Amino acid sequence: MNELASFDNVEETVVLTRIRLDDACPLDLDSTLCCGQAFRWTKHREWWQGIVGDHPFRIHQIHNALEFENADEQLVRSYFRLEDNLPEIFRQIDKDPHIRKTIHRFSGLRILRQDPWECLVSYICATYKNVPAIKLMIYSLSAKFGNKIRLGNKEFYTFPSPAALAHASTKELANCGLGYRARYVLETATEICRSGFELESLKKLSYGKAKEVLLGFSGVGPKVADCTLLFSLEKLEAFPVDIWIKRAITKYYANNIPEKTRLRISNTTSFSSADYKQLNQFGREHFGKYAGYAQEYLYHYERTTTQPQSLHEHFLSNSEDNRKRLNQI
DNA sequence: CAAGTGCCTTTATC
């Protein structure tokens, strides 16, 4: 009786934790959560709220302090990669005036340490979609196939397991906004389920070997593989090349790639796998073992300086819109 | 407001 009562009490209590950030090793929470690497976060006034694994929590930054509710400090430190030595990483990737400009603009943007399965499926879904649409897809998948978790008066959904997605129908997945990607997600989930393959085990392999394995899954090309390796499998040397990075390279690094390649891709929206290899190789060779960080700074700079401000504001807080649309699913 | 373009690409086909 007493135990039950006290347990209930614990459930209702908001545990607030505050940690001080090292002045020399910055974090920019806003840039980190709105730059399009993770799709489960929304901002409400000053607070970001989201779910990591089966832990929903909210978090905000006050200068050099991080304040969060209902999350272990260890979880937060790990998810935001607070152990990454940013000054050292900046020293490594600071190879030219343009990357230096992006570093000064967004200093504190960090790569997140996401769950490999959620990350893989997210980026299979992300192909040829924009960020707001991706967020909607991932929310829909979670709401339909994940577990509901209540926190205060809010509801969160865990990302569905391989089994949960493997048992879905193509049509159900397509209805979550996946369209033709539904087949890829279903095939990949079925394969992971059948083989019992542990994506975590890829952390032990080299970048090249791990990438090879990922490329074997349905709907996974070089771009999706690189994103999964960078954002969830500890391969900070991965350098995903999407349309924005392609534009950044042709604009600021025209002399670093073959003339032929530059001319072929400079006025097209898509590019071949041979071209992907060229651009990917440039990034990895030019920026070195933390090329992934360079990629994320280039990507965020390109999007925030090219796109209208209204769009940027939009995906800082679009959860209310999502909720309305999702009622129709 | 309708129509058009673009989207953190992959796969299938030739």
Place this chain on the structure above:
DNA sequence: AGATAAAGGCACT
């Protein structure tokens, strides 16, 4: 090998 087309629908102009 290398080029090309198709894909399903949302976001934005």
